[in-house]
Every structure is written in structure tokens, then in C-alpha cells.
Amino acid sequence: MANTPDPTLIWFRQDLRVEDNPALIAASSFEVPILAIYVLDNETPAPWAIGGAARWWLHHSLKSLAATLKTYGIALILRRGRAETIIPQVARQISAGAVYWNRCYEPFAIAHDTAIKAGLRDFGIEAQSFSASLLSEPWTIKTQSGTPFRVFTPYWRALSKDVRIPRPLKAPSINQKPQPAAGDRLEDWNLLPTHPNWAERFSDNWTPGEAGAQNQLKLYIEDALVDYPETRNLPGVNGVSRLSPYLHWGEISIRQVWNAIALHAGAGADAYLRELAWRDFAHHLLWQFPELPQKPFAERFSAFPWRTDAKALRAWQQGRTGYPIVDAEMKQLWATGWMHNRVRMVVASFLVKHLLISWRAGEDWFWDCLVDADLANNAMNWQWVAGSGAARRLITESSIRCCKAKNSTKTVAMSDYGCLRSQLCLIHGFTNLGWLPPIFCLGQIFAWATTTPNPSSITRRPDHALNPPWKISYADTGGTKLSPFPAWYSP
Numbered sequence: 333m334a335n336t337p338d339p340t341l342i343w344f345r346q347d348l349r350v351e352d353n354p355a356l357i358a359a360s361s362f363e364v365p366i367l368a369i370y371v372l373d374n375e376t377p378a379p380w381a382i383g384g385a386a387r388w389w390l391h392h393s394l395k396s397l398a399a400t401l402k403t404y405g406i407a408l409i410l411r412r413g414r415a416e417t418i419i420p421q422v423a424r425q426i427s428a429g430a431v432y433w434n435r436c437y438e439p440f441a442i443a444h445d446t447a448i449k450a451g452l453r454d455f456g457i458e459a460q461s462f463s464a465s466l467l468s469e470p471w472t473i474k475t476q477s478g479t480p481f482r483v484f485t486p487y488w489r490a491l492s493k494d495v496r497i498p499r500p501l502k503a504p505s506i507n508q509k510p511q512p513a514a515g516d517r518l519e520d521w522n523l524l525p526t527h528p529n530w531a532e533r534f535s536d537n538w539t540p541g542e543a544g545a546q547n548q549l550k551l552y553i554e555d556a557l558v559d560y561p562e563t564r565n566l567p568g569v570n571g572v573s574r575l576s577p578y579l580h581w582g583e584i585s586i587r588q589v590w591n592a593i594a595l596h597a598g599a600g601a602d603a604y605l606r607e608l609a610w611r612d613f614a615h616h617l618l619w620q621f622p623e624l625p626q627k628p629f630a631e632r633f634s635a636f637p638w639r640t641d642a643k644a645l646r647a648w649q650q651g652r653t654g655y656p657i658v659d660a661e662m663k664q665l666w667a668t669g670w671m672h673n674r675v676r677m678v679v680a681s682f683l684v685k686h687l688l689i690s691w692r693a694g695e696d697w698f699w700d701c702l703v704d705a706d707l708a709n710n711a712m713n714w715q716w717v718a719g720s721g722a723a724r725r726l727i728t729e730s731s732i733r734c735c736k737a738k739n740s741t742k743t744v745a746m747s748d749y750g751c752l753r754s755q756l757c758l759i760h761g762f763t764n765l766g767w768l769p770p771i772f773c774l775g776q777i778f779a780w781a782t783t784t785p786n787p788s789s790i791t792r793r794p795d796h797a798l799n800p801p802w803k804i805s806y807a808d809t810g811g812t813k814l815s816p817f818p819a820w821y822s823p
């Protein structure tokens with residue numbers, strides 16, 4: 333082991349915390365200086381380089397982590413480029429005896445971790461990785477016949493029965509002589525949008541960093557956990573934890589959340605722990621099917637004749653479809669970087685089942701707009717909504733049932749009509765007024781919806797009754813929140 337005076341380098345990625353951080357804690361058990369590094373690698377993930385909203389989060393999270401590490405005397409080195417090149421390079425520059433990191437499970441991460449490990453060992457540098465971000469690593473839970481699970485319920489049963497979730501580790505006690513931090517300046521990475529600053533309202537909603545994560549968990553347990561089985565279905569109620577970005581960036585560990593929730597035994601905790609397991613299941617699926625973000629899990633969907641309709645896609649992205657709940661939520665996504673799970677399902681269903689536009693286009697948009705954008709979770713859920721995934725949703729939710737598009741013009745028209753009507757019903761229970769059209773306009777929409785005899789002939793959508801983000805031209809966004817769109821999509 334690295335019982336040597338050479339420093340240990342901790343490579344931070346989606347584990348931007350000091351508590352329950354196995355790599356950092358392992359390093360702290362030796363009497364060696366510790367240095368830390370974060371590499372902004374836009375090349376290795378190729379189309380899955382960090383999206384616009386997540387870059388905003390990363391900026392603030394790194395700032396917070398650097399401040400915490402400073403109290404230990406640990407410098408956080410910032411470097412940009414291919415991690416595969418930079419990690420061995422920096423390790424040699426600082427004459428590291430060891431490099432430790434916590435594992436990530438994206439296909440590109442698995443590939444380059446293996447290469448980096450081999451490269452470091454060739455230079456005689458110890459390389460160790462640790463399990464830190466899932467309840468159970470993707471390859472550990474198997475069916476009785478030894479194959480990976482493809483369906484959530486038996487996976488959840490096996491996880492609850494066979495996996496003992498460890499208690500989280502305490503933050504290390506480190507008090508070393510401060511190390512100099514040679515590297516980039518965070519500001520020079522330009523992670524924050526400026527022209528225009530579409531993230532100006534993000535800070536009203538989020539406090540990235542470990543302290544923000546702990547606070548969010550505490551408030552959630554005190555205020556809402558007990559009612560989770562019911563309130564998690566109500567987008568207008570503060571009934572969910574909003575922990576997803578903190579979990580994605582590892583500012584809080586899944587084991588910390590699991591253990592804290594499990595202390596409050598009851599229906600709320602049971603339902604919540606099951607949701608946490610969905611996150612693990614997504615990683616389990618991505619690990620067994622690395623093409624999940626690009627290809628339908630169910631092969632027969634490969635030939636699905638998706639529509640190419642750049643105008644409709646843009647209307648969906650900008651929240652100007654004319655369907656109040658879809659538009660309200662797409663605006664919320666743009667303005668806050670987050671959306672409630674139930675309405676993620678509604679807007680996703682609208683795109684794939686109503687507009688018949690490929691889930692890949694929606695997945696790309698979410699990737700760029702979500703602060704919690706996560707390759708496994710995003711891909712699994714989009715495929716789930718599209719019906720092409722391992723776990724798939726036949727659209728039965730009353731809120732979205734009538735959005736289901738059929739091939740016949742007549743049924744599309746009928747579903748248009750029914751969809752709008754059902755949304756009007758939904759609005760009654762939907763109190764998230766900040767994102768809804770002005771209340772006085774609902775009457776106009778209602779009149780439009782109930783008096784129109786044949787919605788297929790509608791040319792005048794009630795756009796005048798809604799907020800006007802669609803007046804922003806695509807160019808006005810400064811190309812900021814733009815993820816790599818499929819080749820067929822030209823805005």
C-alpha cells in the first residue's frame with residue numbers, strides 16, 4: 333500500500349464531497365500529503381459532455397468543494413482536457429505515490445478508468461478505485477440464473493433482500509500543511525452562462541455543494557417525507573426531495589440519504605427508498621446495455637418511423653405548444669434546471685406519443701437543461717416513457733392517457749381534444765402558479781377547448797393566453813443551452 337512520503341492524488345468526479353468519500357478517507361489513513369484534482373473532460377464523453385445547466389451547477393459545486401478542502405490544507409487542482417492524459421501527467425508532475433478515485437459507471441468512464449489504472453501502474457504509481465455512488469455496483473445483483481435484471485420489481489426485491497447498505501463514513505480528519513494549487517482558474521472555464529444569463533434564477537432554487545445537500549435532506553425529512561407516497565404525485569406540492577442534482581454530483585452520497593431516510597420507518601420512507609433503487613436500476617441497465625442512451629433497449633423499436641418536425645420540437649423545447657401543463661413545465665425546466673418527475677413523464681409522453689418525435693431529441697434537450705442530467709437516469713426514463721426500454725411504461729396515467737398518438741388522423745385529432753380537456757382538469761389540482769399562464773386566461777383556454785368541434789382543424793392555438801418564451805428566437809439563446817442534436821435536427 334502507499335505507505336510512502338509521496339503524495340496521494342484524489343481524483344474528484346461525481347463525488348464532490350468529503351463525507352462518506354471512500355477515496356479521500358482511504359488516502360487520509362496514511363501519513364502522506366494529499367492533493368486533489370478535478371478534470372473538465374469534454375472530449376472523452378463525446379456527445380455526453382456536461383450540458384449547459386449542469387455546467388452551472390458544477391461551477392458552484394467546485395467552488396464549494398475547493399473551500400472545504402482548503403480547510404484541510406488540500407489544494408484542488410483544476411485541469412481541462414482528456415482525463416486519460418491529464419491524470420497520469422499530473423500524478424508524475426507531483427511525484428504521486430498513489431492516485432485514488434471513486435468509480436463512475438458511464439461506458440466511457442469505465443473504459444478510461446481501466447486505461448488510466450493500467451497507465452499509472454506502468455509508471456509504478458498505485459491506482460485504486462472505490463465504490464461510492466450507488467447502493468450496489470451494477471454487476472453485483474443478478475437473477476437466479478446469473479444474468480442481469482431487466483425488470484425493476486424483481487431487481488428491487490433482490491436488492492432489498494440481499495444487499496446490506498453500509499453506514500456512511502465520517503468526514504476524514506486531515507490537517508496538513510497547505511499545498512499550492514497549480515492549475516486553471518475556475519472562472520476561466522466559463523461554466524456560467526453570460527449572454528444571455530439564462531441561469532439567473534437558478535440560485536433562487538439551488539445551493540450547490542455539500543452543505544446545501546445536507547440541508548436539503550434535513551428539510552425534506554422534517555417537512556415532507558411522511559407524506560411522500562401521496563405528495564410525490566402532486567407537482568404543485570412540495571412533496572419531493574429535490575435531491576437529484578446533489579445525488580448526481582455526489583455532494584451527498586446515496587448511502588447517507590438511504591441511512592437517514594431508513595431511520596424514519598413508515599410508508600413514506602419505504603416509498604422513498606424504492607425510488608432511490610430506481611436510480612441504481614438505471615445504472616444496472618446502462619452497465620449491461622452501454623448503448624442505452626442512443627439505441628432502443630427493445631431492438632424492434634429501431635425501425636420506428638419517428639417524425640422529423642423541427643418546428644414542433646422547438647415549440648416543445650420553448651414551452652409554446654399551447655398545452656398549458658406542457659408549456660408551464662418546459663418553462664420551469666428552462667428557468668430552474670429541474671422538473672418534477674410526474675411532469676417529466678407528461679412532457680416526455682407529449683413529445684414521443686403525441687408529436688411522435690424521437691425520445692432521443694427529448695433526451696438531448698433534458699441533458700442540456702437539467703441540473704441533475706444523468707446519463708443512466710435520463711436514458712432509462714426516456715426509454716421507459718417511449719416504451720422502448722427494458723422497464724417500459726404503457727401509457728395509462730390519466731393525465732397522459734389521451735396524449736397517446738395513433739397513426740390515424742382521426743384518433744390524433746380526438747387525442748388532441750381529450751388531452752387538452754384532461755389538462756384543464758389537472759390544472760385544478762396544479763398549484764405551481766409561477767409556471768402557469770395567467771389565471772384570467774384559463775377561461776379563454778377552457779372556452780377554446782370545449783367549443784371547438786373538430787380540433788384537427790384548429791389553426792389558432794391559444795398562444796395569446798400564455799407566457800411568451802417562444803418569442804425568444806433560437807439565436808437569442810446564444811447557443812448556450814445547446815446539446816449535440818441529432819443530425820436530422822437543424823434549428
Ligand SMILES: Cc1cc2nc3c(=O)[nH]c(=O)nc-3n(C[C@H](O)[C@H](O)[C@H](O)COP(=O)(O)OP(=O)(O)OC[C@H]3O[C@@H](n4cnc5c(N)ncnc54)[C@H](O)[C@@H]3O)c2cc1C
Pocket residue numbers: 564572573574575576577579580607608609610611612614671672673674676677680698702704705706707709710711713714717
Ligand atoms: C423523461 C425523464 C427524464 C429523467 N431524467 C433524469 C435525469 O437526467 N437525472 C435524474 O436524476 N433523474 C431523471 N429522471 C428521474 C426523476 O424524474 C428525477 O430523479 C426526480 O424527478 C428528481 O427529483 P427528486 O430528487 O425530488 O425526486 P424524489 O421523488 O425525491 O426521489 C428521490 C430520488 O430517487 C431517485 N429517483 C426518483 N425517481 C427516479 C426515476 N424515475 N429514475 C431514476 N431515479 C429516480 C432520484 O435520485 C431522486 O433524487 C427522469 C425522469 C423522466 C420521466
